[in-house]
Amino acid sequence: MKVVVIGGxxxxxxxxxxxxxxxxxEAVPAAPSTGVNTLTGDGLAEVLQGASVVVDVSNSPSFADDAVMEFFRTSTTNLLKAEAEAGVTHHVALSVVGTDRLLxxxxxxxxQAQEELIKASGIAYxxxxxxxxFEFMKGIADSATEGDTVRLAPVMIQPIHSDDVAAAVGRTAVGAPVDGVVEVAGPDAFQLDELIREGLAAENDPRTVVTDPGARYWGAELKETTLLPGPDAHITETRFSAWLAQQK
Known part of the structure; x- marks a missing residue:
């Protein structure tokens, strides 16, 4: 089976x-460095020839509001159009637990706009x-940092190892389209501020984590369970403590 991986x-x-x-x-990585640009459409028709499945794990280079919306709308629109022309039968996209609660x-x-385009495309997905x-914990800390202080809300989060994410996406890609959402999460839930505090301490990062119930997460207000998966999520095996120990 030929699988084209956007962001590969x-x-x-x-x-x-x-x-x-x-x-x-036949897994084909597609990215600007391989001659495929979903924003301009360059290289899409060629790389999709003979593909059964397209997996989109790409991300915007900028998280600024206008730039990130432009990225996902334009790249997803171009990609879905090219898939329809190439006869691709399964579109798989990686998104985030809680997306519809973080608007x-x-x-x-x-x-969310990306997901809506996929659902309306007519391609099985x-x-x-x-x-x-786990690898994104430092990014969360950086986004919440003011000076030497990291302000985070005391809400729950259930992080996952990137290897386990890739395995879950792979299983989904070679399986039948679900025409819906599949959730995947790590085995342990943590309080967000405590998790980041532990992670920074392990790296000897001198920043101080302050528990702030009003702290926002990428601009969004959080409730206790906003970042947690639902009861039907697939739970993976790799524990944060084991991963953290391997980073030393």
Whole structure:
């Protein structure tokens, strides 16, 4: 099976290409560095020739409200049009648990717009909602930093290892389209401020984490369970503590 991975040179995409190739599939990484640009459409028709499945794990280079909306709307529109012309039968996209609950954030409004375009395309699809990656904890801290202080709300989060995300997306890609959303999450739930505090301490990061119930997450107000998956989520095995120990 030929599977084209949009964003196939990034963190998740490169792992996904490796896993699918090991299973005997023709996994083709597609990114600007390989001559494929979803924003301009360059290279799309050529790379999609003979593809059965397209997996989109790309991300916007900018999280600014207008830029991220432009990225997801334009790239998704171009990609779906090219897929329809090439006869692709399954579109898989990676998105985020809680996207529809985080629409105060420009980033999540853009992800929601991406999902709506996919659902309206007429192409059979599967959307994988993952919780935040272990590797993204520093990014969360950076987004909430003012000076030497990191302000985070005491809400729950259930992070996941990027390897497990890639495996879940891979399973979805080679399976039948679900025409809906599949959720995937790590095995343990943490209080967000405590998790980031632990992660920064492990890296000897001198920043102080302050628990602030009013702190926003990428611009969005959080409730206790906003970032948690639902009861039907697939729960993976890799624990944050084990991953953290391997980083030393």
């Amino acid at each position: 040179t990034g963190l998740i995409g490169s792992k996904l290409v490796e896993k699918l190739s090991a299973q005997g599939h 105060e954030s420009g980033y999540f409004r853009a992800k 599967s959307i994988v909602h993952a919780t935040q990656f």
